[in-house]
Amino acid sequence: MSTIRCLIAVAASKHWPLFQLDVNNAFLHGDLKEEVYMQMPEGVPNPNNKVCRLIKSIYGLKQASRQWHEKLLTALESQGFVQSKYDYSLFIHRTDTDINIAAVYVDDIILTGTNIAKLDELKAYLHKEFSIKDLGYLNYFLGIEVGYTADGIILTQKKFTKELLTGCGFDVCKRTITPLPLNLKLSKSDGDSYADTEQYRSIVGKLNFLTHTRPDLSYAVQYLSQFLQDPRQPHVTALHHTLRYLAHTEGQGILLKATDNISLQSFSDSDWATCPDSRRSVTGYILLLGGSPISWKSKKQNTVSKSSAEAEYRAMAAAASEVTWIVNLLTDLGLSNLKPITLNCDNQSALHIAKNPVFHERTKHIEIDCHFTRDKVLEGLL
Secondary structure, three states, rough: HHHHHHHHHHHHHOOOEEHHHHHHHHOOOOEEEOEEEEOOOOOOOOOOEEEOOOOEEEOOOHHHHHHHHHHHHHHHHHHHOOOOOOOOOOOEEEEOOEEEEEEEOOOOEEEEOOOOOHHHHHHHHHHHHHHHEEEEEEEEEOOEEEEEEEEEEEEEEHHHHHHHHOOOOOOOOOOOHHHHHOOOOOOOOOOOOOOOOHHHHHHHHHHHHHHOOOOHHHHHHHHHHHOOHHHHEHHHHHHHHHHHHOOOOEEEEEEOOOOOOOEEEEEEEEOOOOOOOOOOOEEEEEEEEOOOOEEEEEEOEEEEEOHHHHHHHHHHHHHHHHHHHEEEEEEEEEEOOOOOOOEEOOHHHHHHHHOOOOOOOOOOOOOOHHHHHHHHHHHOOO
């Protein structure tokens, strides 16, 4: 979803129109490379018990999605679109004066760019090849509502949120103002086991889907996900708190601003040794394009950090990796002169480690990949 958010953010800032297409029976268009046979359907006369050899893919084959993607790739390349090296579902047609973009998610396609005539030409070609539904301007995509204002484009999941709250089985009338209680510390062994583990897992999974447009839920979902295997009563109480927060903020989402000041900023942070079971820290980062959130993450670190500086440095490395990819992706989308990117961190020791590439006695145990940040500072990216 980071690619989709980046694309919509660029379209909002450049005032490009956004269109949506849906391919009818997408998986039936793929060409099979292997020999695949199928029994005759019931009701078809077959006195000799013959079987069918499939020429085209059908729904249910393990290679159906792959073959459809290859078929669509061939069609787009024939129209001059080039597959991005940084996201294989992104296709770009570039000339000296224009840029047009197609973003694909299985059978849903988003089109945008500067040359509407070229986009109309692509629509006509795809309809001739596959039979498509032209859904007009982008309004609803993968459960995300897209709204247009003078300030930019708003992404929300209000419909999905209402469905989640209606079927969750909890009373969510009492308001809470934070996704989780302040200073919450939960352990895997706290309290009694919760009987309905499937309910807990289902709700947390749905909350995870909401993080596509709700970065404020990322930490809560990361925290609650640690107890999916054996949820206990205190964990369910924390989940109930999150649902009450969600019920009173159900219309919230993100605004991708229509601004001419397109700059990329990144922020990283960590919560040192926050887990009472493993003493591992939590990484968090967010990237803003023109002041609009386009990528974020909250994730427990893989190893124990011996100091808060080390935990912050690991978080910076994760953010630097995401910045590197986002900059390459935005370059494909037509943005340039983004470097250097400001990576904000509130730990002076971590900043000194990143800026000063020398050997330290107290940092010699840190894995080499965490020094990725240093390399990007030396390259001029950060």
